[in-house]
Amino acid sequence: MIGQKKRQRVGSSSRISSSSSIDFPKPDGSLTETSAKPLLPSIPGGFNDPLTADVILSLQIDSDSDDSDHSSHHLHLHLHSNVLRRSKYFDALLSDRWQTNSADDDDRTFRINLKAASASMDPYLTLLQLLYSNDFSTAILTPSIALSLLPVALHLLFDECIRACIQFLEAVPWSEDEEKAILTIIPSLGHEESRELLARVSPPRNNSSEEMLHRLITASIGNHPYVASAKVKSFVAKMLKDFPSRDSVRRVFDRAFEASLKTVKESLEKYSSPDFRGDHDETEAIQRLNLHTAVYHGKDLLWLVERMIELRIGDTAVKEWSEQVSFVADLLRAFHDDVWRNIAPGLPALVLRCTARLADAVATGSVLAAREVRLKLVSVWLPVLIVCREKNVSPIPSGQKQLYQELEETFLRIISTLPMSDAELLLHHCLSFATRNVEDCPHLVSAFNTWFRRATRPPHDNENAT
Template identity: 65%
Template structure:
């Protein structure tokens, strides 16, 4: 068999095909698949057959590639001139350093604001975050989204809690409803973000921020004392408490290692919100009761990690956890037993000397 040894391909039929194209120029008929273009291209380059090279590149620019074909394209790009490889390179190479994170951030935005299949999109984006984000890139994009949504929720509740009554009553009421709906929508987004941050072990800054919301928690308590939210966003208290419970549970479990100050402020600021919800949210659904109990237990576990002076103050605020039957609140009994057991111990500082 006749064999052209051009040093670029072992299959002589490919060389013969390229030689035929020198005479026929029938590129559309011959170059009909990515694999064919990839076989012909190196031979055309070796023979300096520019028109054939252009035809192969043009075809490769326009069609999808398999993963194996993409590897072959990448190996051939260095052999092409800059203007020839520009479009191929643009497909496989990000042009900016933050390209990767911008994609992840865009996916998170779509997950939160896509309609109507938001739940399905969130599940899929959560998988992408698990599979493709490094810990640091996940941290940056999730913190960015968390900051933005927390700011919206805070501003909405602040405006709801301090309304401007100078306008028409109906207009004011409509604006108030909008503030509550905005807080609820973005509160749900916050909960999803918190879950992702905990899952990827990047929630330490979120916990710190959540512990620094004294003004926000006051606005929440004001809102929950008002009856308007009941018919507009009845799920708002549960969403806010679920965010708190997720973060607090991660702290109590040691998944997030927070400083004493953060742990203390987390309980100090959010405990009144829990108490306000228990006092003002009725009727209490079974799911609410379970959530309240879980958060009570979690707060008490965190309190047990604090210095006794801090625990003393916070435990007194937890008396509202008590029930008609003492046996029904073992978590509260255990917390006070622990504090009094420690209080009865002789001071240890003298022994340290």
């Protein structure tokens, strides 16, 4: 006999007794019952016709319950060998090799016992009827029906039904549970049979999820042609926040941050280049373009920084920001003239906001930066803060602190985490935070008091020992 493989069955689990009639499945996957206790339909010359049948098929399913109605698990069907041969399983059973042992010599009636490899007879009865018909479209109406028939078709090697089920599943949407069932049954299919199904659920590349995430980020920070940018950013932020792999999200954000920062830096470098400086009319358009480009991508950069801090994946951004010596030099050159005020007045605020978000993440411990990174972050960006403060270039939101004052406090908190020798050098540069009224700069007073308190503390025992 041909070996029968146990296959997981999905779909309807209702049971049909030997006295119930059957029809093609309804859209919900169940079978139609025409009356309370009708006989199985007998189609003259066709399905279950005892007068013309030459095969008696005994269909049964296992029952684990001793007190259950065994009649509901056993059916005798009158079928025809020429029809059953459409199934390779039955064709093998009816071959000359098995006829001697399977046929009754008096009436030449073959007797076949078939144990259903599922918890219900419904899909087996439906498939046996389909052997008498090619009308698969009438029988396969939903994914659940296709999924209930497909394991039986594989069990009985009914190729036409297998193809019909797969073609249906390829063409229609699936629920999440149906997709799980399809993934379970795919290993039982051949390569060609499963190719389209696999293409629908399998990423084409190992990093395809990250590529999709990167495209989402790119769409959110670029000129989206269909909907407002704010709506796209809100949607993308939600998707990224809920994405299960933090490592993937971190990598795509680092990639996007690096690209946006590079664009901003290149724009400022071109603007600050001696080749493009001066009052020549022919350079004005280029100067405007460079500054506008810096502002445009600076907004993208700020959005990326805020999302990275929100997701607690800003480690790489903090480290990268602390190493922008040449970028800061270009910014300082740009801020020392007044051209930017008429062309890109929002540029200083964007740069300060990026710095403030990253510095605050370090000061609060959201990003655990090494000593060297903390030192460089303050050392590199403190001059930008001082210039902006002196020129009063940052906006003053109504009812809020000035942006540069918030950054002052954050820098002083980071300085308090550094060795006293480093803190001493940096605090000297922070003297510009002072005001005529000492009460207006309590953060600076507190920072110096902290340093002096530590400086006057008696040496620790370990220091004496050395």
